[in-house]
Amino acid sequence: MRLRSTLLAALVTTTAVTAARLPPQSPPAQVPAESDANTGLRFSFVDVEGGAATLIVTPAGESVLIDSGFPGDRDAGRIADAARQMGATEINHYITTHWHTDHVGGIGPLSKLIPVRATYGHRIPDPLPDDINADLVAAWKAVSATPTFLAAGDSISLRGKRGTPTPKLRVLAANGLVEDEKDGAPPIIKCEKGHEAKPEDTSDNARSLVLHLNFGDFDLLAGGDLTWNIEHKLVCPRRRVPTVDVYLVSHHGADSSNNPALVEALDPEVAIVNNGPRKGGEPRTMAQLITQLRDVGVFQLHRNVRPGAVNAESGRIANLDEACTGQLIRMRVEPGGSRFVVSIPSRSVDRVFSAQ
Numbered sequence: 434m435r436l437r438s439t440l441l442a443a444l445v446t447t448t449a450v451t452a453a454r455l456p457p458q459s460p461p462a463q464v465p466a467e468s469d470a471n472t473g474l475r476f477s478f479v480d481v482e483g484g485a486a487t488l489i490v491t492p493a494g495e496s497v498l499i500d501s502g503f504p505g506d507r508d509a510g511r512i513a514d515a516a517r518q519m520g521a522t523e524i525n526h527y528i529t530t531h532w533h534t535d536h537v538g539g540i541g542p543l544s545k546l547i548p549v550r551a552t553y554g555h556r557i558p559d560p561l562p563d564d565i566n567a568d569l570v571a572a573w574k575a576v577s578a579t580p581t582f583l584a585a586g587d588s589i590s591l592r593g594k595r596g597t598p599t600p601k602l603r604v605l606a607a608n609g610l611v612e613d614e615k616d617g618a619p620p621i622i623k624c625e626k627g628h629e630a631k632p633e634d635t636s637d638n639a640r641s642l643v644l645h646l647n648f649g650d651f652d653l654l655a656g657g658d659l660t661w662n663i664e665h666k667l668v669c670p671r672r673r674v675p676t677v678d679v680y681l682v683s684h685h686g687a688d689s690s691n692n693p694a695l696v697e698a699l700d701p702e703v704a705i706v707n708n709g710p711r712k713g714g715e716p717r718t719m720a721q722l723i724t725q726l727r728d729v730g731v732f733q734l735h736r737n738v739r740p741g742a743v744n745a746e747s748g749r750i751a752n753l754d755e756a757c758t759g760q761l762i763r764m765r766v767e768p769g770g771s772r773f774v775v776s777i778p779s780r781s782v783d784r785v786f787s788a789q
């Protein structure tokens with residue numbers, strides 16, 4: 434768990450493109466040798482052009498996929514390619530953060546490309562609301578005869594490997610509830626301190642699974658498309674989130690999510706924005722991330738091409754052009770969990786950070 438973000442990141446890159454903004458006291462750091470490339474906790478943030486698909490392979494060789502992009506062959510193919518590149522021959526755990534098309538859409542075609550074992554999601558609303566596609570939920574149900582429906586406080590058990598920390602994956606919110614809340618709990622809690630509530634979000638975004646992944650000193654938070662008021666419940670009236678090293682930015686970087694109270698509490702060193710060229714990466718959220726993370730830790734899957742967009746420095750953007758080739762962002766946490774490297778292979782960029 435991190436205490437406070439001090440910029441311990443040191444830049445090692447084969448291009449000069451990101452060689453700026455490092456404080457003079459930063460120690461030099463080395464990108465781990467190629468021989469170490471298949472060890473540690475590894476991530477691929479797959480470009481699904483405005484959806485979400487994050488593939489994780491643990492030191493013990495287990496694979497965890499969080500969301501599967503849009504329906505059709507494109508995203509399923511990209512995820513399957515990423516799995517092959519990471520040496521995964523199956524998806525051991527597939528987690529859908531919520532039931533929207535850009536998160537659950539790819540699981541049907543993906544399951545035809547690579548075996549998918551255990552499946553997880555939040556409770557399926559009954560009756561099904563208009564914002565959930567029944568066919569896509571049916572395709573998800575067809576993958577596993579025994580899916581697991583997660584609630585806040587649940588964990589997914591992952592195998593350990595001798596000599597490295599055992600990854601721990603825990604659910605911090607689900608179904609619009611945080612831990613210890615029961616069905617019927619108010620969706621909006623007013624606090625003396627903090628940020629004003631927004632009108633209630635009745636979409637499935639508000640019911641997103643929020644996942645905390647811990648690996649030694651390393652912590653990551655992935656919140657699906659969780660929106661403002663439930664985000665606030667994670668920090669008010671009491672804090673329910675750790676500080677983290679990496680924040681997989683909620684809702685593709687939309688301003689209806691990313692409540693500043695939560696983003697400040699998380700205090701990430703790195704933010705990964707899984708936006709599309711014309712989706713997410715919205716100005717208030719991007720401006721806060723770039724200010725708070727001092728513009729060295731903000732990585733985007735896409736440059737936002739809309740007029741007036743706020744983007745990270747181009748060396749940390751995997752896809753600059755709207756007509757893209759689906760370039761991904763990779764990350765590897767070293768076996769001890771104390772350092773991690775964020776890479777954009779297509780741009781020959783590697784940046785080393787220290788987990789706190």
Ligand SMILES: [Zn+2]
Pocket residue numbers: 483484485533535536658684685
């Ligand atoms: Zn989404």
